[in-house]
Amino acid sequence: MSRRTLLRALGAGAGAAALAGCGVPAAYVAPRDRSAPDRSERDHRLAFANWPLYIDTDQKHPERRPTLDDFEKSTGISVKYTEEINDNDEFFGKISPALMNHQQTGRDIIVVSDWMASRYVRLGWVQTMDRAAQPHVARELDPLLRGASFDPGRLHTVPWQSGITGIAYNRKKLGREIRHTSDLWADDLRGKVTLLAGMDEAFALLMLGNGADVTRWTADDFHRMTDQLRTLVRKRHIRRFTGNDYIKDLSSGDVLACQAYSGDIIQLQADNPDIEFVVPQEGAELWAESLMIPNLAAHKRNAERLIDYYYQPEVAARLAVAVNYVCPVPAAREVLASSKEKELAELAGNPLVFPTEDMRGRLSTARDMTPKERPAFTKEWNEIVGL
Structure with a gap:
C-alpha cells in the first residue's frame, strides 16, 4: 500500500x-x-x-x-x-x-x-x-x-x-507516449484526465507546462494557468480533481493519464508494467x-x-x-x-x-506563495476545483 x-x-x-x-x-x-x-x-x-x-x-x-x-x-x-x-x-x-x-x-x-x-x-x-x-x-x-x-x-x-510531481499514464491503453504537459489536453484524453486538487501540490507542474520559471513565478503565470484550467473544466476535459485516490482511477482504466506522485507510481508499476511516469520536457516539480x-x-x-x-x-x-x-x-x-x-x-x-542526470536537469522547486498572495490565489483555485 x-x-x-x-x-x-x-x-x-x-x-x-x-x-x-x-x-x-x-x-x-x-x-x-x-x-x-x-x-x-x-x-x-x-x-x-x-x-x-x-x-x-x-x-x-x-x-x-x-x-x-x-x-x-x-x-x-x-x-x-x-x-x-x-x-x-x-x-x-x-x-x-x-x-x-x-x-x-x-x-x-x-x-x-x-x-x-x-x-x-x-x-x-x-x-x-x-x-x-x-x-x-x-x-x-x-x-x-x-x-x-x-x-x-x-x-x-x-x-x-x-519526490516528483509529474504525469502518470497507461501507455498500452492510450496507445502513445506523453512527453509534454500539453499532451494531456489532446482530444483523445477528454474526460480521461485527472489533476490534483491541492493547489500547493498541483500548480507548479501546470505552470511549467506553460513555460514558466517556477523558481520565480509571477501572478501573471498563476492567472495564465488558472485561465487554462477554467477552459478545460468548461469543456469537461478534466474528469475531476483528486486527492490520492487518482491511483484507483488509473489502475481501473477509468483514467488514462493524471497528475501523480513518483512514489505512488513505483507501487503501481509492480502490478501493472503498462503504467508509465514521465517528467515532461518542460519540467516537473521536485518537492x-x-x-x-x-x-x-x-x-x-x-x-x-x-x-x-x-x-x-x-x-x-x-x-x-x-x-x-x-x-x-x-x-x-x-x-x-x-x-x-x-x-x-x-x-x-x-x-x-535516484533520478537520472537528464531528469535532474528538468526538475525544479517552486518558490513559496507569499502570505499576501495566498488568500486570493487559494480562493481562485478553490472556485475552479470546486472545493
Missing part, C-alpha cells in the same frame, strides 16, 4: 493554515525565545512525529523499525515514534496553539511538506540546527534540495524524503517533506543526532528500499548498486528513486 493512499488531499485545519499564511504578528516567535534547556545529555530519549508508512519495518514484526532500532542500540537514545501526521493543515492546527503560546509541543522532531514547512520557518516556530554536529547532512544532502527559498542554507529543515525541530524541544541534541544518522548513505539506502521515494542522499545509490541482492541492485537504477 502506498503511504499517500492513506492521506487526504486537504485537511481539517484550513483555518489554522490561513493564520500561518497571513503571518499574524502575534504568532511570530523571536529567535531568543525558541530554545529550551537541552536535556539530551542526561535524558537519553526523543519524540519523533511522522506520517504513516514512512519508515522501514520488519516484515515479520511490523511494529519494529530496524533503522530506528539500530540507532537506539548504537546511541542509547530511546525514540518514541508516532505516526500521527495524516495531513499538513490538520497537524498544523494540532500543534499551533502550543507554538504560538511559547509552549512545548511534546515533540522533538516533526515532518511536514516543504510548502507547509515554510510557514513554520516564517513564523519562527522551529529551531536552527547545529550543522557542525551533523556532518553527514552537510556532506550528503542532494544539491537539488539545498536551495530552499524559504530556508536559505537549510538551517531549519532537512529533507526526510523527496520534499522535511524534518524540523520545533521550538522548546527538550532533546534538541538527540534530535540532531537522529537526523544526521539518517544521512549516512547506508542508512539512507535502507530507508529508500522501504519507502520508494526519491532519496535525498545520492550516495545511497552506490550502496544499493553494490548489493548482491538483485532487487536492491535494480532499485539503484530506478529513476523514480
